[in-house]
């Protein structure tokens with residue numbers, strides 16, 4: 187018999203395109219009024235009927251944001267599904283924002299290592315208790331267990347958790363972000379890092395998110411009530427990381443007529459919507475680097491989800507494309523495949539700022555040295571939104587009626 191948490195976990199697995207599409211179908215009727223009215227409530231891990239739970243599939247692009255938005259528009263129209271569509275654009279906004287400010291990612295990576303090294307005494311104990319779900323705050327304990335056991339938390343609970351971690355437990359926000367990133371099935375360098383910064387008052391300078399007992403009581407339907415336990419009116423944190431946005435680097439399309447290996451990675455498994463027409467493919471390869479998320483690696487569940495996602499993409503590519511699809515032990519093991527197939531070019535779906543990009547950048551230098559051309563495929567959807575991500579979300583929000591015309 188399955189343990190209770192296995193049953194909950196099973197609701198996200200398998201990490202496959204088929205599962206993503208059937209979840210999209212199942213949630214489509216709820217994308218309008220139900221979502222608008224109920225999305226802020228966390229009914230608990232056994233009832234996720236009011237939200238889509240599509241984020242792990244978006245994060246690995248087993249389902250593209252474009253497909254989800256198109257479904258909402260086709261079924262309900264912009265007016266009725268506006269709130270849901272805006273939430274999907276939040277994801278794209280965060281990605282674009284970090285793409286324009288890659289130094290925030292570099293600083294975050296350094297800060298995580300420094301914070302781990304700097305932990306000692308009571309603070310270290312509080313950190314360990316918070317992750318183990320052994321604090322004096324019942325809701326924090328429940329969310330820590332849920333995150334570790336299922337790889338998922340409701341958005342509102344993520345906000346409450348991050349706020350209590352930062353302002354009540356007074357732990358470094360970067361360590362909370364690292365804890366989330368290790369465990370979330372939808373773990374995403376941009377949405378995770380920037381949401382934690384937003385809660386702390388760093389993304390929108392001076393505006394932090396303070397969790398309150400009454401809000402938690404209301405939106406958990408009384409399951410939790412941390413009355414008297416939370417920091418009241420905490421001050422926002424401060425730093426100077428955000429700086430000015432850098433120009434986006436142009437991404438030229440891959441050369442046609444060259445023998446090419448397509449490398450699928452855990453940030454984008456959606457080979458069939460990449461626009462591969464005219465590319466002379468000789469093989470498809472797949473890789474995961476999920477342990478690169480954190481100095482502590484990634485959870486077994488997060489790794490399993492990423493591996494299944496890439497394996498599913500390789501299986502469907504093997505069936506759908508006239509070439510073989512193989513799994514790579516690491517990005518550098520592509521060299522043998524290139525020699526076997528006589529490849530002249532390596533192409534991959536654009537890897538946004540994050541650990542996959544870091545690893546692929548390093549591998550690409552080696553591939554170029556070995557005489558291969560390397561190019562990425564940037565999706566028109568991302569390319570259309572990212573230039574608008576220079577400031578706050580409302581700039582993107584205001585552009586939605588225009589952006590959806592191009593979908």
Ligand SMILES: Cc1cc2nc3c(=O)[nH]c(=O)nc-3n(C[C@H](O)[C@H](O)[C@H](O)COP(=O)(O)OP(=O)(O)OC[C@H]3O[C@@H](n4cnc5c(N)ncnc54)[C@H](O)[C@@H]3O)c2cc1C
Nearest residue numbers: 237238239240241273274277341344372373374377378381
């Ligand atoms: C501290 C913190 C950390 C977070 N870390 C991540 C992360 O690592 N990866 C991640 O994908 N999301 C992250 N989020 C955003 C959000 O919590 C999840 O995307 C959402 O809970 C996913 O559940 P869902 O698919 O049911 O979303 P729904 O409410 O059904 O929304 C539909 C889709 O819109 C996108 N979306 C919804 N809300 C947000 C949001 N606030 N920000 C960005 N995209 C959103 C997701 O792709 C989601 O699948 C974080 C939020 C906070 C507050």
